[in-house]
Amino acid sequence: MTMLLEMRAITKTFPGVKALDNVGLRVETGEIHALVGENGAGKSTLMKVLSGVYPAGSYDGEILFEGQVAQFRNIADSEKMGIAIIHQELALVPLLSVAENLFLGNEVAERGVMNWPRMHQMARELLQKVGLDESPDVPVGTLGVGKQQLVEIAKALAKDVKLLILDEPTAALQENDSQKLLGLLKELQGQGITSILISHKLNEINQVADRITVIRDGASVSTLDCRAEEISEEHIIRDMVGRDMAHRYPDRERNIGETLFEVKNWNVWHPEHRDRQVISDVNFNVRSGEIVGIAGLMGSGRTELAMSIFGQSYGRNISGQVTLRGVEIDVSKVDRAIEAGLAYCTEDRKELGLILEESILRNTTLANLAGVSKGGVISDGEEQKVAEKYRQAMNIRTPSVQQKVVNLSGGNQQKVVLSKWLYADPQVLFLDEPTRGIDVGAKFEIYSIMNQLAADGRGVVMISSEMPELLGMCDRIYVMNEGALVTVLDADEASQERIMSFIVTE
Amino acid sequence: MSQSKPDIRAYLASHMREYGLLLALIAIMAFFQIMTDGVLLKSVNITNLFLQNSYIIIMALGMLVVIVAGHIDLSVGSVMGFVGALAAVMIVQWDLPMWVAVPICLVVGGMIGAAQGYWVAFWNIPPFIVTLAGMLVFRGMSLWLLEGQSVGPFPREFQALSTGFIPDFFPLSVGENIAERLGVRRFNTGALSLGVIAAAIIVWLGLRGRARDKAYGIEGEPIAFFIARNVIVASALIFVCYKLATFRGLPNVLISMTVLTVIYAFITEKTTIGRRMYAVGGNEKAANLSGIKTKRLTFLAFINMGVLAALAGLIFAARLNSATPKAGFAVELDVIAAVFIGGASMSGGVGKVMGAVVGAFIMGVMNNGMSLMGIGIDYQQIIKGLVLLAAVIFDVYNKNKQG
Numbered sequence: 001m002t003m004l005l006e007m008r009a010i011t012k013t014f015p016g017v018k019a020l021d022n023v024g025l026r027v028e029t030g031e032i033h034a035l036v037g038e039n040g041a042g043k044s045t046l047m048k049v050l051s052g053v054y055p056a057g058s059y060d061g062e063i064l065f066e067g068q069v070a071q072f073r074n075i076a077d078s079e080k081m082g083i084a085i086i087h088q089e090l091a092l093v094p095l096l097s098v099a100e101n102l103f104l105g106n107e108v109a110e111r112g113v114m115n116w117p118r119m120h121q122m123a124r125e126l127l128q129k130v131g132l133d134e135s136p137d138v139p140v141g142t143l144g145v146g147k148q149q150l151v152e153i154a155k156a157l158a159k160d161v162k163l164l165i166l167d168e169p170t171a172a173l174q175e176n177d178s179q180k181l182l183g184l185l186k187e188l189q190g191q192g193i194t195s196i197l198i199s200h201k202l203n204e205i206n207q208v209a210d211r212i213t214v215i216r217d218g219a220s221v222s223t224l225d226c227r228a229e230e231i232s233e234e235h236i237i238r239d240m241v242g243r244d245m246a247h248r249y250p251d252r253e254r255n256i257g258e259t260l261f262e263v264k265n266w267n268v269w270h271p272e273h274r275d276r277q278v279i280s281d282v283n284f285n286v287r288s289g290e291i292v293g294i295a296g297l298m299g300s301g302r303t304e305l306a307m308s309i310f311g312q313s314y315g316r317n318i319s320g321q322v323t324l325r326g327v328e329i330d331v332s333k334v335d336r337a338i339e340a341g342l343a344y345c346t347e348d349r350k351e352l353g354l355i356l357e358e359s360i361l362r363n364t365t366l367a368n369l370a371g372v373s374k375g376g377v378i379s380d381g382e383e384q385k386v387a388e389k390y391r392q393a394m395n396i397r398t399p400s401v402q403q404k405v406v407n408l409s410g411g412n413q414q415k416v417v418l419s420k421w422l423y424a425d426p427q428v429l430f431l432d433e434p435t436r437g438i439d440v441g442a443k444f445e446i447y448s449i450m451n452q453l454a455a456d457g458r459g460v461v462m463i464s465s466e467m468p469e470l471l472g473m474c475d476r477i478y479v480m481n482e483g484a485l486v487t488v489l490d491a492d493e494a495s496q497e498r499i500m501s502f503i504v505t506e
Numbered sequence: 507m508s509q510s511k512p513d514i515r516a517y518l519a520s521h522m523r524e525y526g527l528l529l530a531l532i533a534i535m536a537f538f539q540i541m542t543d544g545v546l547l548k549s550v551n552i553t554n555l556f557l558q559n560s561y562i563i564i565m566a567l568g569m570l571v572v573i574v575a576g577h578i579d580l581s582v583g584s585v586m587g588f589v590g591a592l593a594a595v596m597i598v599q600w601d602l603p604m605w606v607a608v609p610i611c612l613v614v615g616g617m618i619g620a621a622q623g624y625w626v627a628f629w630n631i632p633p634f635i636v637t638l639a640g641m642l643v644f645r646g647m648s649l650w651l652l653e654g655q656s657v658g659p660f661p662r663e664f665q666a667l668s669t670g671f672i673p674d675f676f677p678l679s680v681g682e683n684i685a686e687r688l689g690v691r692r693f694n695t696g697a698l699s700l701g702v703i704a705a706a707i708i709v710w711l712g713l714r715g716r717a718r719d720k721a722y723g724i725e726g727e728p729i730a731f732f733i734a735r736n737v738i739v740a741s742a743l744i745f746v747c748y749k750l751a752t753f754r755g756l757p758n759v760l761i762s763m764t765v766l767t768v769i770y771a772f773i774t775e776k777t778t779i780g781r782r783m784y785a786v787g788g789n790e791k792a793a794n795l796s797g798i799k800t801k802r803l804t805f806l807a808f809i810n811m812g813v814l815a816a817l818a819g820l821i822f823a824a825r826l827n828s829a830t831p832k833a834g835f836a837v838e839l840d841v842i843a844a845v846f847i848g849g850a851s852m853s854g855g856v857g858k859v860m861g862a863v864v865g866a867f868i869m870g871v872m873n874n875g876m877s878l879m880g881i882g883i884d885y886q887q888i889i890k891g892l893v894l895l896a897a898v899i900f901d902v903y904n905k906n907k908q909g
């Protein structure tokens with residue numbers, strides 16, 4: 001087999017952090033190569049080095065592409081060679097149409113004048129290639145995340161790609177969309193396109209990868225060949241984490257008490273389309289010490305439900321009743337909802353969860369500044385102590401809590417959002433996709449924290465698209481479909497199939 | 507990821523902006539000191555520098571808050587002119603006593619800020635538009651108030667707002683004694699001693715902060731930098747006060763300006779309301795979902811700006827000893843430039859009070875120095891524009907290098 005890509009002894013340092021230390025990566029022509037490792041291990045950084053986001057000279061080491069030494073000064077350079085990267089955060093322009101996005105920076109034009117008919121035709125072909133049944137004219141922003149992901153891939157294909165890099169492409173996708181995407185990768189492989197896939201979902205990796213490189217603490221620890229023999233998930237985890245992990249879900253002593261939190265007759269209308277009801281007649285409750293799950297497809301209204309309860313931060317004409325320990329509480333404003341004991345940990349950490357340009361410290365205390373201040377004056381020392389405590393408890397990988405969150409890896413950013421809400425000390429905590437983009441070890445830590453909250457007699461509501469996680473963690477699972485809760489299942493009677501049956505039949 | 511100990515280089519890289527700004531101010535002063543044959547740092551001229559720039563600095567404090575919250579206020583020059591006109595009408599034409607007129611003016615400033623902030627905060631109308639409208643409206647209103655004429659002069663006690671000096675609180679004989687030994691005409695012992703006290707307080711607070719950081723394990727400024735910075739700041743302070751002491755002493759505006767700067771630095775850096783202001787500018791949606799009343803804070807930022815613009819208007823009118831229809835014309839540009847030179851970010855959430863003040867001084871020293879050199883207003887504008895551009899390019903370059 002010929003090597004398409006060889007990265008040799010790559011070392012990359014940021015002020016105070018050595019993100020990559022002598023990492024090697026060899027990718028064969030035509031394979032699907034998986035890159036796995038814990039949050040902050042350096043996967044994204046390695047791919048940014050490869051694609052020229054970090055230009056030659058800003059790192060040590062050597063890149064060989066198709067046998068030639070490659071020194072990319074920017075992304076355009078690497079694209080010219082046929083390397084396309086799809087970042088952890090999608091980079092589409094929401095207001096532009098699919099076709100416009102596909103050819104952004106790569107327009108088909110004659111003497112500066114766009115050839116729209118030609119681009120339309122090409123766009124349709126590309127969309128067909130990636131199996132996306134949409135008109136090239138719709139604005140990208142109106143598509144779901146899964147479809148946007150396909151547009152990203154189509155965009156890469158438009159550039160005649162040889163090596164396709166996907167950084168956690170399925171993190172925000174639900175099962176069937178993920179499957180479609182993985183199928184597409186296989187198909188592209190058939191057409192001779194090599195890909196590098198970063199993911200924390202090990203089952204997916206096992207499903208498509210030919211070889212796996214494991215990175216730990218900024219160094220490559222092993223490369224496993226899945227074609228020769230089946231590699232177990234346990235094996236990958238062992239290499240990633242550096243130890244055996246017997247269980248995926250921590251044990252928990254169930255100690256469920258009275259009804260703690262209840263929502264009655266909850267109705268919400270769409271903020272712009274006033275005649276569209278988003279949530280209809282929802283009733284649910286959480287008992288103290290209980291972890292309750294909400295299953296459902298993307299767009300079924302789970303996030304909208306949680307946000308409309310949390311300070312009416314979504315929707316309009318909201319009606320219904322919210323009670324905590326039998327007493328009605330005022331949740332009409334976010335600060336009142338927090339005051340009353342609620343917290344909502346968003347699924348969209350960059351847009352809604354974090355102040356990216358500020359430090360871990362400042363993000364951690366933001367929702368509970370009263371806890372680190374007296375008479376409106378913040379105590380620097382107290383704040384430092386609090387932030388440091390959560391950094392250690394959540395195992396956030398960074399040299400200092402003064403680090404800006406924008407410089408953290410995706411998974412570690414998620415932990416900062418969680419820290420913020422844990423520090424707000426809620427009675428009922430809504431977690432919206434809390435483990436998205438988080439590695440197995442960190443997932444275990446987050447699950448443990450959820451269990452701890454439950455053990456303290458609080459209530460936890462977990463919204464998740466990963467059914468195994470709901471089944472592994474929850475005491476009861478509500479199933480949501482088109483804005484209504486269609487059923488609730490006890491943990492022992494729930495199974496992936498039963499949940500799916502409620503989602504699909506309606 | 508392995509952790510290398512944060513070394514001096516890394517520290518310098520992440521604080522380049524702050525040290526760079528201080529060095530830039532020093533370099534610019536040195537340049538003009540040489541080019542003007544030492545006139546720049548003469549006692550009279552230092553006094554003038556403060557009198558000329560105090561109103562810009564006062565407004566820069568408010569503008570910093572507005573810009574940190576992610577907005578902008580283009581109306582401050584007009585508001586300042588309007589309030590000056592209002593004061594002139596009340597004091598000169600209606601003979602209202604100062605203690606009535608001044609509070610009224612400040613309240614009017616606050617109301618103007620509220621009127622503009624209301625549309626920005628609660629209606630989400632872009633501040634650029636709202637305050638552009640305000641700029642026209644209040645320019646027109648001051649013309650109307652003054653009927654196109656200058657109105658003055660003000661009574662002495664009103665002038666003292668700006669051109670008054672703190673009297674020497676040491677016995678006169680002490681000052682005379684020192685003056686004789688130094689071979690200067692007069693010496694305000696109080697002025698120098700206030701400067702020494704202020705320098706001592708700055709050093710003491712710095713040391714205390716360091717000790718506390720250490721106790722909590724916060725990684726602070728490397729000791730060499732700390733010493734260098736404090737030596738520079740303290741000796742500059744004492745030097746300036748010494749110079750002022752050999753002239754007429756400390757101007758009243760210097761005191762009000764200093765007090766306001768300290769208050770705003772404290773509010774923005776140490777209080778919850780300040781912290782929230784940064785959060786609003788950094789990511790309004792996330793701040794909102796963290797329970798922060800983002801709209802109310804935006805509203806507040808504009809009210810605050812209005813009050814400070816009013817104060818600036820009073821001080822400006824007091825210095826000119828009359829209100830003119832042109833007062834405050836295009837001043838908003840200097841104020842905004844000062845804040846951006848001081849390191850604030852157009853997108854909000856970033857910026858420091860001390861930065862804005864140093865930025866204002868950089869603009870002020872350049873204005874003053876170039877005038878002393880006899881450089882025409884045409885070149886002055888060009889040079890100021892280029893300095894602003896250079897400062898912002900430096901920011902962006904720095905950020906890219908770190909990323």
Ligand SMILES: Nc1ncnc2c1ncn2[C@@H]1O[C@H](COP(=O)(O)OP(=O)(O)OP(=O)(O)O)[C@@H](O)[C@H]1O
Nearest residue numbers: 014019039040041042043044045407408409410411
């Ligand atoms: N611009 C930066 N400045 C400082 N540190 C950085 C910067 N970018 C990344 N890092 C650090 O480098 C390390 C590797 O980050 P990277 O994003 O590559 O992790 P990752 O393996 O992709 O993790 P995840 O699975 O969470 O996405 C992290 O510790 C991160 O904090």
Ligand SMILES: [Mg+2]
Nearest residue numbers: 044088409410
């Ligand atoms: Mg990553």
